[in-house]
Amino acid sequence: MQNSKTDLTLWMKMVRELTQAPEWSADELPVEMKQTHISVLLIGQKHVIKLKKPVDFGFLDYTTLEKRKQACEAEVRLNRRLCPDTYLGVGEVVEVDGQIGFSGENGKLVDYCVRMKRLPDDKMLDYLVANGAVTEQMIDRIAERLSQFHRAAIRHDEVSRWGSPQEIRHNWEENFAQTNAYIDRTITASVYDAIRTGVNREWEEKKELFERRVHEGRIVDGHGDVRCESICVTDDLIRIYDCIEFNDRFRCDDVASEAAFLAMDLDARGRPDLGYYFTEAYQRRSEDAELFGLSPFYRCYRAYVRGKVQSFQLDETEFSEAERRSAVTRAGDYFELARRYLARLDKPTVIVICGLSGTGKTSIARSMGGELGLRVVSADAVRYSLFGELKGPSGYGESAYTAEANQLTYGKLIETGNEILKRDRGVILDATFRHAEDREATRRLAAEAGAEWRLIECTLSPLLVRSRLEVRATRKDGLSDAIWETYLRQRKDYESPLGEAGPHVLQLNTSNSLTVTGRQATDWLREQEWRS
Secondary structure, eight states, X not given: OOXXXXXXXHHXXXXXHHTTOTTSOGGGOSOEEEXXXXXXXXXXXXXXXXXXXXXXXXXXXOOSHHHHHHHHHHHHHHHTXXXXXXXXXXXXXXXXXXXEESOOTTOEEEEEEEEEEOOOGXXXXXXXXXXXXXXXXXXXXXXXXXXXXXXXXOOOHHHHGGGSHHHHHHHHXXXXXXXXXXXXXXXXHHHHHHHHHHHHHHHHHHHHXXXXXXXXXXXXXXXXXXXXXXXXXXXXXXXXOOOOOSOHHHHEEEHHHHHHHHHXXXXXXXOHHHHHHHHHHHHHHHTXXXXXXXXXXXXXXXXXHHHHHHHHGGGOTTOOHHXXXXXXXXHHXXXXXXXXXXOOOOSOEEEEEEXXXXXXXXXXXXXXXXXXXXXEEEHHHHHHHHHGGGSSSOOTTOGGGSHHHHHHHHHHHHHHHHXXXXXXXXXXXXXXXXXXXXXXXXXXXXXXXXXXXXXXXXXXXXXXXXXXXXXXXXXXXXXXXXXXXXXXXXXHSOOOOTTSSGGGEEEEEOOSOHHHHHHHHHHHHHHHHHHO
């Protein structure tokens, strides 16, 4: 980095004065200032002004006025692709008689900025995630919006080269070089070495696939930074803003990498189930058969970059000691997440998730699937594919839940699981599996395929089950039709799997957070593989 701390300090002084610029109308006040390592946002009540810091990080250079002007122009042009009504244009920062503002005929031009409409805070995806307000319907809309964008995105040789195996290797080597100085500050030596070893292994195994995807047109001029805080979910439109304008190689990438970014971010925010669901929804629309197999590698890359960015903040002069400590923690969490994505299962494995309704089976299954890069086959989804609208609230054992319907559902579940197992060398089966004969069918599936068999039984206190089912009923989200009465009836005829296969069965209490519980499950799977 070639940044003058003196120049940056003076520049920040000017930006602070802009919060009091005369052009802010009364209904815009108060103006809040937020910053990242490369930019500053001045946030009014209706509009936002974004300025580029005069910094040079190697991968971006904003050290001259002309370079910042070009970056502002690129930001407006590129972001209008996914956010057509939000980016108003490029503005000027001027000094008139010693006062800093945004206008003045005889003023001295001192900088450029991006002018934007302010989007509603309570519609931002990061806010919705934090407040438990995200629905699968929202995730579906985001997947549709992003897949449409990718289908229409620019593809040509200059774009495609950024997705080549050589560029992928270069990006990783740059990451490792830039984070070496943070070993034992934000990343431990053991995690650093584990990720580097895992990346080298994955690159060797997948370099022919990377090359093939270049020729198939999977590399596009995309967004480059698809995270929850860059997505606004309103009734009329999904707006994905704040794309990368400063470096083509960070914006032009494999669509699998771009999709993996949002999946990783949902994971990091404690909703790995939604990260998996988004990947599934995007894959369904893109018809990209290799997406799931590539997802852990690209999630790892995106998590590592976020850890690197958080590490860079330690060198900022404008951050307090509390902010530095927070950056260390966040960076460490991202690096650990990156490590987990590459700690895959090496042996073919059939993973069975069972338990009564309301115990969190599907969330756990999806959390595991996202981390391990495995597909989840859910009985709810299979039942809907077989019976359509007949699958809905009904009496216990009626309609799409009769004994015959259950037999068809479990038969299709095993059939689909077998197809995925042959292709992907692993699969997660998600269903109540309340009868031993249904679970035995999954063991036969594993045995016939020469795969490992693991069963995880999700458990939860009846009080928490009832609370979860009531919340689910009010939101009307997802495919499950179970209600409290369903749980009570299931409990009467549930045959516990404990003792069926000794060490190959885990009883998992799901009362903790999904992140903690999901990682308990994947860590157990890795331990079982090591022991077998």
